[in-house]
Amino acid sequence: MDTSTWRRVPDVHSFLARAGGFLRSRPALHTLTLTVCEGLRARGPQAYGDEAPVFGVLEQDGEVRAAYLRTPPYRLIVTPLTPEEAGSLAAHLHAVGDPVPGVNADAATAAAFAGAWRARTGVAPRLHERLRLYRLGELQRPEPAPEGRGRIAESRDRGLLARWYAEFVRDIGGGGVQDPGAWADRHIADRRITLWETPGGVPVSMAGLTALVAGQIRVAPVYTPAALRGRGYAGAATVEAGLAALAEGAEEVLLFADLANPTSNGVYQRVGYRPVTDFAVYDLAVVAVPR
The missing domain is CATH 3.40.630 (Aminopeptidase)
Structure with missing residues (x-):
């Protein structure tokens, strides 16, 4: 019974x-x-x-x-x-x-x-x-690696992060309830956004991190403006964020990838992420905003 x-x-x-x-x-x-x-x-x-x-x-x-x-x-x-x-x-x-x-x-x-x-x-x-859902195995830098470097987002990046967050939410089909400026302020204060920038110092991609809890950190969100995609920037930013997560003490570094986007799934696997299991998101009764 x-x-x-x-x-x-x-x-x-x-x-x-x-x-x-x-x-x-x-x-x-x-x-x-x-x-x-x-x-x-x-x-x-x-x-x-x-x-x-x-x-x-x-x-x-x-x-x-x-x-x-x-x-x-x-x-x-x-x-x-x-x-x-x-x-x-x-x-x-x-x-x-x-x-x-x-x-x-x-x-x-x-x-x-x-x-x-x-x-x-x-x-x-x-x-x-x-x-x-992917889990990081052995981290590998993308080949060929784009020129530039990773750095932690700072207060001078607030406007950029707020705009990119709003664009990210729009791209994944969500309305979002978090104020973009408040989201940027919190992630800057917590040092949880890694930017990839060109040799000239222009940010071209971002990768965020969730807080360390139960030994795991998840890389989220990862965003590159549409006009800058296809140049390896997201992979480079994801690698830098993964290194930051490991340095913080994460035993597991995780991320989600949309299965409708074979490009992002390929990028994550090339830099060392391995599949754990598949998730699904359903709308019931009304169109909901995504997590």
Whole structure:
């Protein structure tokens, strides 16, 4: 007899107290949940928007087996589930009346939940994006390497970073809720953006880093303006960001790549990233902004 039960958790601190050990047990697969929680823990419940985030765990005999969170208006983030667990999560969220604009999870979990949500609500899911999660193996500089150098973004780069962040959000099809200027200020203060610049000192690409949590750091976002793509700048910036992550003490350096973009997937593999698993993002009921 299955005695597992989904339970709501009131805030990020209670969530980490209850589910932290479970999340840290598989940091690569749980990277989204870990890094979002770290942002909420460090910056407060409005770190990703004005509405309060929601959290839940699946427990069996007092042990956490799975977890979810959502920071409105973003999609639901879910740890890996069996089809049966996905069905029970859909029932739980429907019963408590939570809106579910979309889901972001490993591919099997996302498909199972989208199907269960459709069976319960009649809402047809729309596949928004397929992603591949990569883990850094042996870091290799791109060949041929573009001329220039990497450097950490500074206060003089604020306007550029704000503009590039807004362009990045637009390019991935999101509305975004974070103010670009505030995003730039925070990442500059935390020294979490690496720029690749030409020998003349002109920035041409950026690669960001999430905070170190559970031994993992994720490279995100990576952005090169459209007019400057195809010259190796993104690969060079990604390598420099990876080196910064390793220097900070990361045991795992991760990144996501859109499977619809074979160029970026090829670049990341050439500089040393190896596939971990595939993720999928579905819209449910409304067009949601992406994580």
